[in-house]
Amino acid sequence: MQQLADSALDLRADFPIFERAGRPLVYLDSAATAQKPRSVLLALEEQLARRNANVHRGVYPLAQEADRAYEAARERIAAFTGAEVRGTIFTKNATEALNLVAYAYGRTNLRPGDAVLITELEHHANIVPWQQACAATGATLRHLSVDAAGELSLDELDRELARGDVRVVAFAHVSNVLGTINPVTEICRRVRAAGAVSVIDGAQAVPQLPVDVAAIGADFYAWTGHKAVGPTGIGVLHGRTALLEQMPPFLTGGDMIAMVTLAESTWNELPFKFEAGTPPIAEAVALGAAVDYLAGVGMENLRAHELALTSRLLAGLASVPGLTIHGPAGADGRGALASFTIDGIHPHDIAELLGRVEICIRAGHHCAQPLMSCLGIGASARASLGLYNDVSDVDALVDGLERARGVFGL
């Protein structure tokens, strides 16, 4: 427990949700969406209350202020994730960012005889766009398997790449079900050596790990604001600018053009080519405040805190009779979450019984039905941690699980 004491963060006072009236909230669903610190809420209000104007259009001072706030957020976000500013595109969420790549890169470059490689542990957001891109282009969709420890095999990756037809490899940085932290840098290196393009779903990684997109060597890296203590409605795609330059636009309309005649148009420069229409301005500015908050805490500190809590979570869960934890054995190779099942209680019933005492966990297929099939289960319960969680939350969960077993006469 020494490690826990040394690394414990005490940030709950920064998050107004925990001031809710009633029974104290035990929030263990940060992998679904994170709670928001006050600074993010203030940034959102500040932008809408005192700096509201459309961006990239007005010449008056208020509009320039809005412009500066929006672009400054982009710069801070790019710095936070080690990405190029011109290659940092605001989207609605990670799903839209992945669709942008699947449409503007995938559908443009894939041909019959080409292959797209995904993995069994993907979220639907990194499966369905590739199914559609393959259906539209005649390319083939293949996948890497997940082993019993919840991990991918680099040997299998090599075998797939050696077939010579793989053009795109799309994979999660951190699994939203198993928590597996994939060796993204090594995967990207091998993908690039094979002449293919890497697409990483970083939705679960950016909120909990130090992420450096350039160091990872990713061609495309997608993530979402609301899981990273930012607001909903804002996501980010980091793309290699050399690739983005060659790609056609995804969505078209205002702001993404250079010149429009009634017959044809030319495209704006990066990153604006991929931001059609009025963007989520306040949300982008608030996401800037969110990464400021995370940087202020320090991602290394955050990871150390969550790692210690995850160890306690795994130990606590392991003490519950009849409980099976899915995914990597220890805390080191996994993100701050654990999916589990309990003999004799369906995950929905676990979540329902915990919910009655304000313990919030997720139950279901977690938008990863192929992975659930691999695991041979229809659903699992998932507890996921955020930087505001502490030992009492983990202990309350374990206690709640014992009581749930009691209700079911186990």
Next chain:
Amino acid sequence: MDDLYRDYILDHYKHPRNFGDLEPHDVEALEHNPLCGDELGVQIRLKDGKIEDLRFHGHGCAISQAAASIASEELIGLPLEEAASLPADWIIDLLGIDVSATRRKCALLGLKVVRTAAGGDGWPV
């Protein structure tokens, strides 16, 4: 005790009535709850247009399993045509518990699959 997980609900969950395979059968259907991935199938044998026997199979939470189990006892003997249009309240009333909006589809899954097998369509309302 608990308002949702009453003894008879848990009893039906742990010891579901009319679960398994039914051979031969005349009609069958399989339905999913897209929210949670639960899966429930039914096989029905008919006699003179009425449900002579039926079996459910699949996996799901206590509410969906108990609802199917309780419904199975009431469905036998019912004209198939009638089963195709049974309303949501039929199964909610049989369950006898206060089902929240988020668990409503769990409760209705068993009825939905029976309606589908009987030629009906969609979630019961």
